[in-house]
Amino acid sequence: MARLADYFLVVGYDLDKRVEGEGQGRILQRFPEKDWEDSPFPQGIELFCQPSGWQLVPERQPASFFVAVLTDINSERHYCACFTFWEGLDNSQLKKAEASEVDEVDEVPAVVQSAQVFAPKSLVLVSHLDYTEVFRNCLGLIYTVHVDSLPVPLETVIGNLLTCVIPIAGGSQRTITLGAGDRQVIQTPIDDSLPVSGSSVAQLFRQLGIINVLYLFCAALTEHKILFLSSSYQRLTDACRGLLAIMFPLKYSFTYVPILPGKLLEVLSTPTPFIIGVNSFFRSETQELLDVIIADLDGGTVTIPECVHISLLPEPLLQQTQTVLSMVLDPELEVADHAFPSVSTQPSALKIQDKEIRGVFLWLFARLFQGYRWCLHIIRIHPEPVIRFHKAAFLGQRALTEDDFLMKVLDGMAFAGFVSERGPPYRATDLFDDLVANHVERIRQEETCPHKVMNHVKELAEQLFKNENPYPAVAMHKVQRPSENGQNTAQNERPFPGLDDVAVQLFIDHAAAKLKTAPPVVKSELKGMVPSGPPLGDIVDRNGNVMANSARRLEVVRNCITYIFENKMLEAKKLMPAVLRALKGRAARICLTQELNQHVLQNRAVLDDQQFDYIVRMMNCTLQDCSHIDEHGIAAALLPLVTAYCRKLGAGITQFAYSCVQEHMVWTTMQFWEAMFYSDVQSHIRALYLETEDGEQQNHSEQQDGSVSGREISALDLASEQNRLWPTLSKEMQAERVQKEESTVFSQAIHYANRMSYLLLPLDTSKNRLLRSSGLGDVESVSNSYVTNSIAGSMAESYDTESGFEDAESSDVANSVVRFINRFVDKVCNESGVTNEHLKALHTMIPDIVQMHIETLDAVHRESKRLPPIQKPKLLRPTLLPGEELVMDAMRVHLIPDGREEATGLMGGPPLLPAEGAIFLTNYRLIFKGTPSDPLVGEQVVTRSFPIASLTKEKRISVTLPMDQFVQEGLQLRSCTFQLMKIAFDEEVASDLAEVFRKHMHKLRYPQHVQGTFAFTVGQCGKMVVEHKTKDKNQSLKTLSKNLVKSAKRTIGRQYVTRKKYSPPTWENRSISEEVDQSSLTLSSTIRSSDRQTMSNVVERACCRDYQRLGLGTLSNSLTRSKNEPFRISTVNRMYTVCRSYPGLLIVPQSIPDTTIQRICRCYRQNRFPVVCWRNSRTKAVLLRSAGLHAKGVVGFFKSPNAPTSVPSQADSTSLEQEKYLQAIISSMPSYSESSGRNTLSGFTSTHMSTSGEFYIFCVCVLFAGKWGSIRGSGRLSAYNPDVGTRLAGKESPQPNGGPSEALFLRQQKAYLYIIGDKAQLKGGKQDSFQQWEVVPIEVCDVRQVKNSFKKLMKACVPSSPTSDPNMSFQRCLEESEWMLHRVLQVSVLVVELLDTGSSVMVSLEDGWDVTTQVVSLVQLLSDPYYRTFDGFRLLVEKEWLSFGHRFSHRGAQTLGSQSSGFTPVFLQFLDCVHQIHLQFPMEFEFSQYYLKFLAYHYVSNRFRTFLLDSDYERIEATVTLPHKHSHRYSSVWDYIDRLNKKTPIFYNYMFSPEDEEVLRPYTFISNLKVWDFYMEETLSEGPSYDWELRGRQERVAEETPEKPDTSGPKSQRHIVWPCYDSLSKVVPDAITKLLQDLQSLEAELGQTSEKWKDTWDKIKTTQRTETKLESKVRPTASFYSLLMSSNLSHQRRSQGVYLQESGVGSSINLALECEASATSTPVAGRPSTSTLYSQFQSTESENRSFEGILFKKGALLKPWKPRWFVLDKTKHQLRYYESRQDKECKGVIELAEVESVIPGTPTMGAPKNIEEKAFFDLKTTKRVYNFCAQDSMNAQLWMDSVQNCLSDA
Secondary structure, three states, X not given: OEEOXXXXXXXXXXXXXXXXXXXXXXXXXXXOOOXXXXXXXXXXXXXXXOOOOEOOEOOOOOXXXXXXXXXXXXXXXXXXXXXXXXXXXXXXXXXXXXXXXXXXXXXXXXXXXXXXXXEEEEEEXXXXXXXXXXHHHHHHHHXXXXXXXXXXXXXXXXXXXXXXXXXXXXXXXEEEXXXXXXXXXXXXXXXXXXXXXXXXXXXXXXXXXXXXXXXXXXXHHOOOEEEEEEOOHHHHHHHHHHHHHHOOOOOOOOEEEOOOOHHHHHHXXXXXXXXXXXXXXXXXXXXXXXXXXXXXXOOOEEEOOOOOOOOOOOOOHHHHHHHHHHHHHOOHHXXXXXXXXXXOOOOOOHXXXXXXXXXXXXXXXXXXXXXXXXXXXXXXOOOOOEEEEOHXXXXXXXXXXXXXXXXXXXXXXXXXXXXXXXXXXXXXXXXXXXXXXXXXXXXXXXXXXXXXXXXXXXXXXXXXXXXXXXXXXXXXXXXXXXXXXXXXXXXHHOOOOOOOHHHHHHHHHHHHHHXXXXXXXXXXXXXXXXXXXXXXXXXXXXXXXXXXXXXXXXXXXXXXXXXXXXXXXXXXXXXXXXXXXXXXXXXXXXXXXXXXXXXXXXXXEEEOHHHHHHHHHHHHHHHHOOOOOXXXXXXXXXXXXXXXXXEEEEOOEEEEHHHHOOOOHHHHOHHHHHHHHHHHHHHHHHHHHHHHHHOOOOOOOOOOEOEOOOXXXXXXXXXXXXXXXXXXXXXXXXXXXXHHHHHXXXXXXXXXXXXXXXXXXXXXXXXXXXXOOOOOOOOOOOEOOOOOOOOOOOOOOOOOHHHXXXXXXXXXXXXXHHHXXXXXXXXXXXXXXXXXXXXXXXXXXXXXXXXXXXXXXXXXXXXXXXXXXXXXXXXXXXXXXXXXXXXXXXXXXXXXXXXXXXXHOOOOOOOOOOEEEEEEEEOOEEEEEEEEOOHHHXXXXXXXXXXXXXXXXXXXXXXXXXXXXXXXXXXXXXXXXXXXXXXXXXXXXXXXXXXXXXXXXXXXXXXXXXXXXXXXXXXXXXXXXXXXXXXXXXXXXXXXXXXXXXXXXXXXXXXXXXXXXXXXXXXXXXXXXXXXXXXXXXHHHHOOHHHHXXXXXXXXXXXXXXXXXXXXXXXXXXXXXXXXOOEEEEOOOXXXXXXXXXXXXXXXEOOOOHHHXXXXXXXXXXXXOOEEXXXXXXXXXXXXXXXXXOOOOOHHHHOOOOOOOOOHHHHHHHHHHHHHHHHHHXXXXXXXXXXXXXXXXXXXXXXXXXXXXXXXXXXXXXXXXOHHHOOOOEOOEOOOOHHHXXXXXXXXXXXXXXXXXXXOOOOOOOOOEEEEEEOOOOOOOOOOOOOOEEEEEEOOOOHHHHHHHHHHHHHHHXXXXXXXXXXXXXXXXXXXXXXXXXXXXXXXXXXXXXXXXXXXXXXXXXXOOOHHHHHHHHHHHHHOHHHXXXXXXXXXXXXXXXXXXXXXXXXXXXXXXXXXXXXXXXXXXXXXXXXXXHHHOOOOOOEOHHHHHHHHXXXXXXXOOOOOOOOHXXXXXXXXXXXXXXXXXXXXHHHHHHHHHHHOHHHEOOOOOOOOOOXXXXXOOHHHOOOOHHHOOOOOOOOOOOOHHHHHHHHHHHHHOOOOOOOOOOOOOOOOOOOOOOOHHHHOOOHHHHHHHHXXXXXXXXXXXXXXXXXXXXXXXXXXXXXXXXXXXXXXXXXXXHHHXXXXXXXXXXXXXXXXXXXXXXXXXXXXXXXXXXXXXXXXXXXXXXXXXXXOOOOOOHHHOOEEEEEEEEXXXXXXXXXXXXXXXXXXXXXXXXXXXXXXXXXXEEEHHHEEEEEEOOOOOOOOOOOOHHHEEXXXXXXXXXXXXXXXXXXXXXXXXXXXXHHHHX
């Protein structure tokens, strides 16, 4: 029974304590005046009566009512019902009050000026019970009695109210009356453990909505701060009550204040969680709360601050809960779309709906906590049950360890209260206990079917409703309300009277006396055993890991253990890797512990060394994946085993497994040890009572694995039974049981102190092992490896044993372990009620236990070092290049898998990594060579290497190897050849050795000077790195010229062979015209003799060769020089004085003198002024390159810039000269002289701009800006207007796929010169309508962007670790890398279009050596087929990249000086662009993709000198280009390629079949670009395939190893190819390579000298051509072989996938062959050549030999004279030639139809010696001139006559 009301108060306005209108309340009267013993009077009630502050008001307010909740110091809640009404005060009362306050004379608040004001007065009722409606009625009645002056004394009513007593629970009903003719029925809930909510939960959901309330629900459970706002106080109370109701069965234990007075608002900044309600009046003051979730009940919003993260319910629970809630709250939603909705879909009444919602949450908690009782550990039964919850086991078995929400809930205070309240096994049960025990199966089956869940929820709602309303029909309330006039008038007259204290107190005393005499009420509490429900194990397995349950895996684990114990070590070794993989799954780990358990006899299992090693390995692997909380109980199951398995080391010395498995987090986690301890204590206490009950000893040696399932009687059942019997036992029996339990716990504590010392003390206690920060945070760590038998005595003792370090160290370890164990013992003993004496005894014992254990460990450690080392794989030696030397010899390491999955076996195939082997550091490469750790592929060899110069990043990592579990130090090395090596040093490698390795590597990677790189040092044995004195930067010109002269002397006598037919005159006679107005002087007079020799070096440069080929300028005699050539070769830079980074010879307009150039160059960055680098042979438009202008911007072009010089005229003149220079270029174009009138792009009118309607200065940023092709506007061009870019490029309209449409001329709209400049620099440049050029501003990638994007690209292609994050997928990373090839390609295609339409283009970007070089080279490659051949491409790179000063050393960070600038692969981007074009036009390139990869690899490898240094000037200075005393055979990559190309067709593209003068226009959209396989491929069998000598050597070594006689029977011819292991091109070569290889091997077998592949290929191609021509004329389909040879099948000419039908027959093959045939005769389609007609009828060629004999023929360009057997055939009208007379294969054919003349010739270079001049004659065809030489003049004459006769006959 309980009092309905504890206190009644009258609280009024305190007139004495007014401060500036801020009133205060005071308690006028209180009954009873003495506090009750069981509930003290709560303080501060007056604040809560008027939470917004006590105010006087000018008008009377209606009476109000609300219930506030106060919590006292014992966390008891008091419900304060406040009934407030307003009483009038006249001014006299106020004045009196004011006069008495002398201080407050200053001002009277405005409110008080009216004649009458009203003050609030509150009637307050304080109670332990929460009956809102009853309190409302009672206080209303008291007010009514007062207002309506009813004939009942107020004292009587209040006396009755305070003496009313009602039962707390039990479902009874009590009628009460206060003696004023009223009657109320109070129904008590059936079960008071269930909260009473009225309709508050339903109201809360209506106010905030489902999602918001779920957020608040999760926030409350995970201990966040929640604040409710509303303008209604009662609603605040209801909302808080509703939120608490849905949290049942958890109880909220933090600050709970449903109505917080304004004066206490600072409470909101408390650090602890809370649920608080505040009036909306104070909303502004809650704005700055940063970590409070604010729910606005009136506005229906929940605001969650940014810094607060709410963990939500785990899916699918969240979704299911939402669904069911919406079915409760909005049942119409489901049928809203039905054509015939059912009528009955109204939501239930509010009170019922409230219970339905609570039913949903009950159902939710039953699902969250199902099976929780199986994870309770009972550690004491008497005198009181002590229960602990095993969180880890619960999460593990529910497979929810990763779930944030559940983790937080289980860690929270509410759950701790839940365990202590609901843990005891013998107590009264309620609805939740029943649900979680008996309905789990039902919930599980129905969870996916919302309608079934809904039915269940309705059943629960019914029970909840019945609990609150046991008698729903009763409603006999009769309470009077105040009459209308009473409310309005009566109160004006008289205030609420003072009450008679004595009268009220008499009532109370009288009632108290009555109670004393009454018989005591016996509360019948039904206690019983709490059911546990179904065990967890069954519930979860379907959530468990898919891998876990594979029976095959468990079988493997069992077999392996059986093999180990049967000593079949070889078998065990084979299974080991599979076992280690299987142990990733939980089931396999549990299986392992069970199996090992069976081999333990009497707590021991003695093994030999190898068995011990394997068992330890498996234990380590099992523990490796255990988290620190050990949720699956694996570590718990292994704990007894690690103290059982052991091996004998010597006399009386045993090593246990625990000394080898200490390296795991779990052993240093306090929670793990507590859970283990409680679990063991529980099983011992259970055994204790089982014995007492059965009277017989049952020896249970059971395993604890976190759950207590599968036993006859569980510990909880036993405890329940004991609790039931407890009151019936005698005092002695009770004491005896308590004592037995206490000593059980104590003995377990000693046992655990031992166990913990085993696992925490390292084997070598002299080394302070890292006792990890989580558990043993106060321990400093020195090293983290401990020593087992693997390291024989190889590790020298590094501690100074004499200095006493050892003792200090070991005692330090001992102290930390003792502290850890003490903390543990204190915690568990206090929780499980161990007496203080026992605890003290434990504390004195622990240091002794630890010390004793240290002593035994010392002996074990000493003996374990004497064991023989484990056999490790033999180290393999790598093959080295000639000149490559080892800097550091083999260091044993493990190669660890990185993020590429191919080699790890995850994508199929064998696991090649991890591999064990050694790392070698040579002066050229870093090489790993070893064998896979997996014995099934143990005979394979794994090689990974990269040039040391390509190392871009090195970082230290710590690695755990799956086999050994040592945490080892390692290195992660990343190379810009797209290789990554993660290595872990073997424990035999001393850490200082690893440090030496790093230092050496660093020294080799960044030599002091470029001459320290491998390309220079190769062959200089002994010296590591050549130190160079750094040279003075501003070296004088004199010393420079001296250098040049010295170097020049060495090259004198080298003659330069030009490509033209004339033999060049000596250097002295050539002239270079310098200025137009001077008469042409000879060179010797213009150049000092000291420079002259240097010039021969300069002339040898690639530039010069190309200029002559393009006809841009020649070094011929001045007499033959025509004055009207537009361009000339200028020697102004011959000494590299004008521009250091330009070549010595430059092409400039004929009309510009050198003096002008020297002035102009100052306007450009790095002095890189505009020079011509290529001319279009058809349109004669030229391509120029320069750097960007100096920062003053482009204004210099158009206005005179404000130059910083003193003489303004000079500035003007520079600007004028610049214009003059550009004008000279324009004038050189033939189109300029022809055109009439000025036209530029600016001439466009709005009619031409149909799409945009206005004119813009064109910005190609349309093409360029934005990420991955997104379009940003620039200037006024905000919307992307595709027309602009295309018109600029001279195209009509863009094609939808980004393919170029056919170019149209710009209809008189084009400028003569387009200047492509950097957008950032061209700001403010006004277009001048009188100039002939146009500026095209574009955005370019700066070097930083390229650098960063390359880093991201590398991480995408070669990730360092596998990732499961979908945001880090390969495609996503690739996209984010922004490797912007399409930008460069787009600009290049644009420039190609402009040049092709006859406009010249000047590319003037950045410093002119990065993007400029990329664009200019690509433009030439796309426009000129010559650059797509071997010679041309070489020339292009030498000219544009090497001579024009791309900073290879600087961008490649090749030396110490450039280390900080980092690696920027501008050249790699260019090669990638070429690769993209190659993919789209495979028939246009003579070289293969491999050629590009080869260059990409070697341009960073530093094996060749070609790509070293930053310009020609530097190369001449460093004598790179000259013979060097240490120069090795291949100092140039080009020579190497040439030689290799002669040996093998690896660089040749078999599809090469170019079209004449074809200009390529590749697609540049990102969708058209492919990732280059250079970035992805890897060959683990031999390492990178770009050092060919190594390939040959490896094959030779393989051949030399003698074959063993094979006894295994027939061998399969099949060979398995692994994509990341084998070199695919080698194992699966293409058909042509294969045929060539077969030919070679056949020749070798026949003993013939093998013919060069190129000759074979050309021969086959020629016959093929003639055959196919034949066949295509006869029948439309050609033979398969000819298809293969012309390779037209494999790729149509254009990517559009259309066969071009050019021949009359319509055979698609014809096209390719016609193009190839251009080397010989070209039959025009539709006019068959004569030869073809004849061949149809004649069988052999031998009959048609009119005249034959030997002639010497000069080869094509750069090829020597060769003797050939020539046959003149009148019938076929051909001149054929053969290798020799016997040769049946025709080498080539000259069609006589094409011969124009036969004339006597002159000997040219390389002609046969000692032959008279008249023996030479030339044969001129329409295609070319053939040079011949007969034995003598007579023979020559004969040949000439014969040919002439044939021609005249025809």
